[in-house]
Amino acid sequence: MNTQTKPKILVARAIFPEALAKLEESFVVRSNQTDQVFTPEELQKELASVVGALVAGSERIDASALANAKNLKVVANISVGYNNFDVPAMTAAGVMATNTPDVLTDTTADFGFALLMATARRITESEHWVRNGHWDKWSIVNNPLGMDLHHSTIGIIGMGRIGHGIAKRALGFDMNVIYHNRSRLSESDEKACGAKYVSKEELLKTADHVVLVLPYTAENHHTIGAKEIALMKPTATLINIARGGIVDDAALAQALKENKIFAAGLDVFEGEPSVHSELLQLSNVVLAPHIASATEKTRRAMVDLAIDNLRTALAGKKPPSLINTELFKA
Ligand code: DGY
Secondary structure (H helix, E strand, C coil), X not given: CCHHHXXXXXXXXXXXXXXXXXXXXXXXXXXXXXXXXXXXXXXXHHHCCCCEEEECCCCCECCCCCCCCCCCCEEEECCCCCCCECHHHHHHCCCEEECCCCXXXXXXXXXXXXXXXXXXXXXXXXXXXXXXXXXXXXXXXXXXXXXXXXXXXXXXXXXXXXXXXXXXXXXXXXXXXXXXCCXXXXXXXXXHCCEEECCHHHHHHHCCEEXXXXXXXXXXXXXXXXXXXXXXXXXXXXXXXXXXCCEXXXXXXXXXXCCCCCEEEECCCCCCCXXXXXXXXXXXXXXXXXXXXXXXXXXXXXXXXXXXXXXXXXXXXXXXXXXXXXXXXX
């Protein structure tokens, strides 16, 4: 295709070079392989000259970002969560919003389980123990002693695709699975994933391990704060693979400091990439840099799906994972 006739798109974060090269065959691409996150002002300027954009959670797409984006038709998120999108503002501007569901479900559930195991069995703390030369202090009673997963109760808050994946893995560990969700699953679905519906309060009081997998919405802000942590067992663990802001990180840090719960495993943080300074000081928390979907295969699948969404939208068809479906006129 002649450069003159190629539409211009923005790829706001670094992507795999082969995927970028393929895009360059059909589009004039403003890429950002240095991966320096755009400021809101820069993003607004970049969006002003393109018909489509590939972004990630670091790019907030709202009325201000769209202010000068007169030709923009689609913004494809390379992420299943889309709390970086102001969907009503995108819809009002006639901009299709897409995300990347399904392709990351198992990888993310695997990681949720890995983080749970690392937290309950104090794996990172034990590694530091070895690295710091404490092995000579090994004893029956003086190792970092953890909590069991097998035959314990796991409480899943948010029973979507990834919640189902966590439940499936928990059954393999002979765990008792309870869940809380905005809407209860059908009887057959509950049976299939071996999970019992309980109130949030009952879940917090009875679970040995609480795993958060719900989407971030204004309503879900601080789903877990000091009041909720106070309901948990002192032996319980809390795992957040959902979104920063679902947990009140300051309240959690305080509770961990006072050993109100056993430990926490966090892949997401309020205001990430910043991490609450007190969390960084504590040994009873396992910290990860938002990597639940980070395997080579899955990140490639996410990029490919986002590109498919972008291409399909720009071809005037309904993208496979369109969020604001009301925009698409068949
Ligand atoms: C998602 O896709 O929402 C994950 O959090 C990304 O890593």
